[in-house]
Amino acid sequence: MRTNLYDLYARLRERFGYLDWWPGDTADEIVIGAVLTQQTAWTNVEKAIANLKRERLLSIAAISRAKVQRLERCVRPSGYYRQKARRLKGISARIMDEYGSLDGLLSLPGTELRKTLLGFHGIGKETADSIVLYAANKMAFVVDAYTIRAMSRIYGMDSGTKYDDMQRYFTDRLRPSIRLYKDMHAQFVELGKNYCRTRPLCADCPANRICAYSRNM
DNA sequence: ACCCAGGTGGCCC
DNA sequence: GGGCCACATGGG
Numbered sequence: 597m598r599t600n601l602y603d604l605y606a607r608l609r610e611r612f613g614y615l616d617w618w619p620g621d622t623a624d625e626i627v628i629g630a631v632l633t634q635q636t637a638w639t640n641v642e643k644a645i646a647n648l649k650r651e652r653l654l655s656i657a658a659i660s661r662a663k664v665q666r667l668e669r670c671v672r673p674s675g676y677y678r679q680k681a682r683r684l685k686g687i688s689a690r691i692m693d694e695y696g697s698l699d700g701l702l703s704l705p706g707t708e709l710r711k712t713l714l715g716f717h718g719i720g721k722e723t724a725d726s727i728v729l730y731a732a733n734k735m736a737f738v739v740d741a742y743t744i745r746a747m748s749r750i751y752g753m754d755s756g757t758k759y760d761d762m763q764r765y766f767t768d769r770l771r772p773s774i775r776l777y778k779d780m781h782a783q784f785v786e787l788g789k790n791y792c793r794t795r796p797l798c799a800d801c802p803a804n805r806i807c808a809y810s811r812n813m
Numbered sequence: 814a815c816c817c818a819g820g821t822g823g824c825c826c
Numbered sequence: 827g828g829g830c831c832a833c834a835t836g837g838g
Contacts, residue, residue: 634820
């Protein structure tokens with residue numbers, strides 16, 4: 597199957613512009629947001645982040661010291677709030693105890709950082725890669741539900757494709773570039789939020805007419 | 814009144 | 827290694 601990833605990327609860029617984002621400015625906010633957005637709409641995460649900010653809890657150091665109950669009240673709008681409060685606290689405490697600061701952890705080499713993150717309760721592959729790429733600015737291609745859905749809807753790829761396989765699919769075909777990896781993922785999220793929710797693709801989907809498959813669906 | 818959302822970990826086979 | 831399940835709020 598030919599997927600022309602650069603062609604797809606060009607069309608997304610044309611529609612959405614250059615994104616290169618993670619919604620959040622500081623590394624702390626990116627890590628916290630990455631956990632809060634697990635299986636959750638970002639609009640709900642925004643409410644939780646606003647609550648944390650108001651309570652001066654939008655940092656790994658502050659969360660490591662906060663009471664779980666207070667964290668629960670803040671992160672409630674983002675769903676799974678008991679789990680997320682407990683995990684956020686556990687992750688933050690380990691970062692402070694074992695690395696002294698978030699920067700201490702993030703300064704590990706990329707592959708070691710990823711492995712370390714995966715050892716934290718509440719951080720899986722996608723969250724680990726998001727943190728490596730967006731918080732630490734190191735190479736990691738992020739795969740998420742939007743990515744798999746888009747590749748399935750646009751190119752007919754198996755929607756059951758596993759994380760590691762999909763990740764390798766991209767890293768084998770893209771030039772290794774942090775900025776490209778960041779923006780490519782951002783484009784998939786933007787596409788997923790606005791399109792690719794239905795089959796067939798919407799008439800005005802920027803991914804239309806890229807391949808025979810999307811034309812015929 | 815449904816259904817889903819930028820996952821993860823536990824348990825079972 | 828893979829298939830199921832709990833976890834939870836807010837918006838369409």
